Amino acid sequence: MLDTDAVSxxxxxxxxxxxxxxxWGEYLNRELRTPNLDxxxxxxxxxxxxxxxxxxxxxxxxxxxxxxxxxxxxxSVEFAERxxxxxxTATFVLSLKHVLNERYEHAAPTMTGxxxxxxxxxxxxxDAFIGRREQIIRHQxxxxxxxxxxxxxxxxxxxxxxxxxxLDSTRAQEITEKLLFEIARTGSRYAILDISGVPTVDxxxxxxxxxxxxxxxxxxxxxxxxxxxxxxxxVMVALGINLSDIETRFSLxxxxxxxxxxxxxxxxxxx
Amino acid sequence: xxDAGRAIGFGLVDQTKLMTAASELARNIxxxxxxxxxxxxxxxxxxxxxxxxxxxxxxxxxxxLERAMQDGYSTGKGMGLGLPGAKRLAxxxxxxxxxxxxxxxxxxxxxx
Numbered sequence: 001m002l003d004t005d006a007v008s009x010x011x012x013x014x015x016x017x018x019x020x021x022x023x024w025g026e027y028l029n030r031e032l033r034t035p036n037l038d039x040x041x042x043x044x045x046x047x048x049x050x051x052x053x054x055x056x057x058x059x060x061x062x063x064x065x066x067x068x069x070x071x072x073x074x075x076s077v078e079f080a081e082r083x084x085x086x087x088x089t090a091t092f093v094l095s096l097k098h099v100l101n102e103r104y105e106h107a108a109p110t111m112t113g114x115x116x117x118x119x120x121x122x123x124x125x126x127d128a129f130i131g132r133r134e135q136i137i138r139h140q141x142x143x144x145x146x147x148x149x150x151x152x153x154x155x156x157x158x159x160x161x162x163x164x165x166x167l168d169s170t171r172a173q174e175i176t177e178k179l180l181f182e183i184a185r186t187g188s189r190y191a192i193l194d195i196s197g198v199p200t201v202d203x204x205x206x207x208x209x210x211x212x213x214x215x216x217x218x219x220x221x222x223x224x225x226x227x228x229x230x231x232x233x234x235v236m237v238a239l240g241i242n243l244s245d246i247e248t249r250f251s252l253x254x255x256x257x258x259x260x261x262x263x264x265x266x267x268x269x270x271x
Numbered sequence: 272x273x274d275a276g277r278a279i280g281f282g283l284v285d286q287t288k289l290m291t292a293a294s295e296l297a298r299n300i301x302x303x304x305x306x307x308x309x310x311x312x313x314x315x316x317x318x319x320x321x322x323x324x325x326x327x328x329x330x331x332x333x334x335x336l337e338r339a340m341q342d343g344y345s346t347g348k349g350m351g352l353g354l355p356g357a358k359r360l361a362x363x364x365x366x367x368x369x370x371x372x373x374x375x376x377x378x379x380x381x382x383x
Contacts, residue, residue, distance in 0.1 A: 199290065200287060200290045200291045200294060201291070202291045202294045202295050202298075202353075202356075203295060203349060203350045203352045203353050203356055204294075204298060204349065204350075206350070207349065207350050230283075230284075231283045231284045231286070231287040232287060234284050234287075235284070235287050235288055235291050235360065238288070238356065238359045238360050239291065239295075239352055239356030239357075239359065239360065240342050240352045240355065240356050240359065241350070241352065241356075
């Protein structure tokens with residue numbers, strides 16, 4: 001039984017530091033099940049958090065210092081990036097409570113301040129973890145959006161846009177912007193919009209396409225729409241969509257052939 | 272939607288019709304009625320089998336149904352082809368609307 005009445009909590013924690021850290025490290029090793037987490041990183045975080053906690057107790061502060069918050073954020077970011085779960089992250093911080101509770105079972109009353117601080121640490125690490133996750137998700141959706149609007153130069157003066165997936169208003173806007181930018185940058189006169197990867201074309205999709213084509217035309221570029229599948233062609237006619245003033249071809253290859261002919265280029269086998 | 276059509280055994284064209292009509296009618300509800308419900312039913316009658324879609328909303332309703340069903344008429348920014356187009360995609364189509372109460376559209380596609 002440890003004599004906890006004689007000394008203050010911070011002084012006690014300082015005296016027991018090495019032993020407590022060893023127990024905590026063992027506990028985490030046992031409970032956290034994160035085999036791909038370097039033991040040194042765990043030790044570093046443990047030491048930093050423990051010392052930060054003791055310092056906070058000594059100063060009598062009930063809020064977390066900047067450096068402690070920084071360390072917790074770093075830990076959470078590390079965990080979020082490594083794909084650990086929120087509960088694993090929370091366990092890391094909150095388990096210090098278990099470790100200390102086990103060691104000082106009968107000194108619980110003097111530990112109130114300590115518990116409050118550890119809870120605050122746990123909450124902060126959750127906020128930081130979720131913040132980082134959201135950042136990753138935002139980043140990925142932006143990447144996905146960029147990927148989903150590829151403008152590929154096929155030939156000098158000919159751009160191609162393979163559109164894959166649902167063409168909603170946001171994407172239509174992105175596609176138009178990117179296409180106009182690329183037309184200006186490359187000075188292209190032709191653009192092939194291939195919609196073979198678009199699952200359905202309804203009136204709004206058609207309207208988006210028509211607007212994109214009209215905007216490109218204002219910049220002096222002609223658009224060819226390719227990849228209208230047989231089923232989609234039938235449905236478009238039934239809906240009453242009229243794209244007859246837009247050049248359309250069945251396949252991307254046919255679209256390219258059309259652009260070649262407009263540019264007075266011919267493709268023939270080598271003799 | 273995709274699964275429903277496939278479960279019934281729709282061909283590619285009917286499948287596309289179903290998806291497109293659902294997209295048109297659902298958009299109407301979102302744009303004009305600020306949301307509503309869509310019910311999807313497996314309909315059976317006289318040895319036939321098909322899919323019935325029912326769109327219900329509590330929106331402002333359509334004042335002039337006859338005009339709303341005409342090509343090119345839209346109170347919004349669309350092409351004005353959603354409702355008449357969806358009707359042309361359907362085997363059976365019904366629309367009922369009460370201004371200030373809401374609109375109910377039934378879209379029915381039988382398996383051929």
